[in-house]
Amino acid sequence: MGMSRVRKNAFFSAHPVCIFCGGGEKATTIEHCPPRAMFQFRDWPEGFEFPACESCNHGTADHDLIISLLGRTDPFTDSGNRDGRMSALITSVHQKHPELIAKMMPSAVEARALNRRLGIAPPPGMTNQEAGPVRVTSEMHRAVEIFSGKLTKAIYYMQTKNVFPPEGRIALKWFTNAELITNSGRYVVFDHLQQLDGLAPALVRSKSLLNDQFEYKISISAGQDLLALQARFGHGFGFAVFASTDGARIDASFESIEQRTGKPNPFVMIQ
Ligand SMILES: [Zn+2]
Numbered sequence: 077m078g079m080s081r082v083r084k085n086a087f088f089s090a091h092p093v094c095i096f097c098g099g100g101e102k103a104t105t106i107e108h109c110p111p112r113a114m115f116q117f118r119d120w121p122e123g124f125e126f127p128a129c130e131s132c133n134h135g136t137a138d139h140d141l142i143i144s145l146l147g148r149t150d151p152f153t154d155s156g157n158r159d160g161r162m163s164a165l166i167t168s169v170h171q172k173h174p175e176l177i178a179k180m181m182p183s184a185v186e187a188r189a190l191n192r193r194l195g196i197a198p199p200p201g202m203t204n205q206e207a208g209p210v211r212v213t214s215e216m217h218r219a220v221e222i223f224s225g226k227l228t229k230a231i232y233y234m235q236t237k238n239v240f241p242p243e244g245r246i247a248l249k250w251f252t253n254a255e256l257i258t259n260s261g262r263y264v265v266f267d268h269l270q271q272l273d274g275l276a277p278a279l280v281r282s283k284s285l286l287n288d289q290f291e292y293k294i295s296i297s298a299g300q301d302l303l304a305l306q307a308r309f310g311h312g313f314g315f316a317v318f319a320s321t322d323g324a325r326i327d328a329s330f331e332s333i334e335q336r337t338g339k340p341n342p343f344v345m346i347q
Contacts, residue, residue, distance in 0.1 A: 079106065091127035095233045096226055098242030103127030109230045110223070110290055111140035114147040114309065117159045121279035121286050126230045136226065139219035141169045142176070146216065147289070147309035151196060151207055151253050152261075155288070155310060173215055180210040194257050209254035220250050221346045224315045228305050231292065232319070235275070236300050245323040247330065247343035250315035263314045266306050269293075274304070301325070318343060 079087065087106060094101040107128035112118045145165050148156030156162055170177050182190060187204040191197070198207035225248075229240040255263055274295035279286045292307040301321045308314035320326040330341050 087125070088127065093127065093239060094129035094132050095126055095239045096128055096132035096229055099239035100242075101129035101132075104130055105133040107133045107226075107230075109226050110147065110309070111144050113140065113144035113161075113165060115281075115286065115289055116155075119281040119284070119286065121290065122281055123234070124230070124279075126233065132226075136222055138172045139222050141165065141172060142216060142219035143223045145169050146210075146220070146252075147312040149210060149253060149313075150311040151209060151257055152311055153199065154202065156312070176213060176215050179213045180216070181205055182208065182211060194254075196257060209252060209257060212252055220313065220315065221248060221344075224248050224250060224307070224317055225346050227292075227307060228303075228317050228319055231294055231305060232296075232303060235294060235296060238300065240319070241321050243323055244319060244321040244347065245326045245345060246317055246319040246347040247326060247341075248315055248317050248346045249343045250313060252313050253311050255314075256311060263308065265316050266308075266314070269304065269306055269316060272304055274306075316343075 084106070088103055091103055093099045094103045096107070105128050107126045108120055109124060109126055110120065112120045114120075148162060148165070150156045166177060181187075182205065184203070184205055187208045191204050191208045194209070196204075196207055198204055225246050228246055232238070232240045249265060251263060251265065272293075272295045274293045276291065276293040279290060289310045290307070292305060295304040297303070302325070303317075303319050305317040305319070306314070307317075318326065318329075330343070334341050
């Protein structure tokens, strides 16, 4: 669904700068974050359109394909392919990243052994490879890092009307659905963050609820300088992010976590 010129002009006068690179660039494009292709029938949640400069929008198109594919993977049911677009998506990913699909897919023998170990029985009509968890590749790490950074800035902007500044820091921990499989459908990191007060809005398109494909919980400090974001994408993957508009502050709190627990911090700084 495109936007009319009138609506586009109204959009850019309300949102004049790119929110993804710190607010110094003029917005000339509209970025859908999460990408539309992740959603069944391309019914993405209302309001998830953000002002972007050319390079922030088009620079991540390849990563968006990987993210869409990851978000649609479902080891439990065929929910990721209700609109029948999965194979076209796999073909597009394969064209852009010829090695990736092969690296993601365990062999049939590996998949069978892995599924047996995890207690996964493929539903009728699905092979062990289709039903099992995928291997995580460096391209996937990169795509998720870029995507989660963008979604953090997008939701921060939605909630505060402020652009996340270039000197801010974002720390990420993400997980694939292998985590769901081994923890009976739950992401353990989210259990740890349950106490955190936050907002978990219902996401809709034309009044249908899309939370089965994408849901999040955002917690923002009163000063709007610290935030935690938990997001999950169907049965595909999820992440938790801690971010601060003041880099020094997050560095200090991370050091104290490591000193307290004596363990390396599982979060990776992505900005
Ligand atoms: Zn930009």
